[in-house]
Amino acid sequence: GIQVEQSPPDLILQEGANSTLRCNFSDSVNNLQWFHQNPWGQLINLFYIPSGTKQNGRLSATTVATERYSLLYISSSQTTDSGVYFCAVVIKAAGNKLTFGGGTRVLVKP
């Protein structure tokens, strides 16, 4: 079956630190999204990035489709960055179904 693996599973940061989250996937993708699930449970769209690099403020993401991974960078982390970050992919061979990874739980300490 399709594999979407995120690492690390947990991350504790001091406010102001930088970090990199990784998402590995097992097949060619049509769609890759990064989400932030905040402590209230809301899923916030961060990036739609099936390939290439995008930046939005302190966050940026890079997907290398040929090597089947994506990276999410958080710079100058803030306590509001706490929550769970999910990578989700649509793999054409799987009928265009969005499959989620297990998430990276991030805690930013003041």
Next chain:
Amino acid sequence: NAGVTQTPKFQVLKTGQSMTLQCAQDMNHNSMYWYRQDPGMGLRLIYYSASEGTTDKGEVPNGYNVSRLNKREFSLRLESAAPSQTSVYFCASSLTRANQPQHFGDGTRLSIL
């Protein structure tokens, strides 16, 4: 612009009761989806509707039914709720089935006693 709206936000049911979760989107999207999220896990697809008038099973469809009422609305029904269906349910929509980002509602927290 509300995006994707889910109702209710919270619900407690007894085993065997029935319940319909409502979802509406105002983005003129063609495709809509229902997911469930169990504690400590990612989301899993229950059912989806690629376009108005069509519905298909996802990864975990057992115990659920769906109705694509019109282009805006996609409902999820539990006919006879079971404790294993205690979860947070998310509705999402996208412009088309593939190659477009999905946009999520705020979720419905459902507890079945």
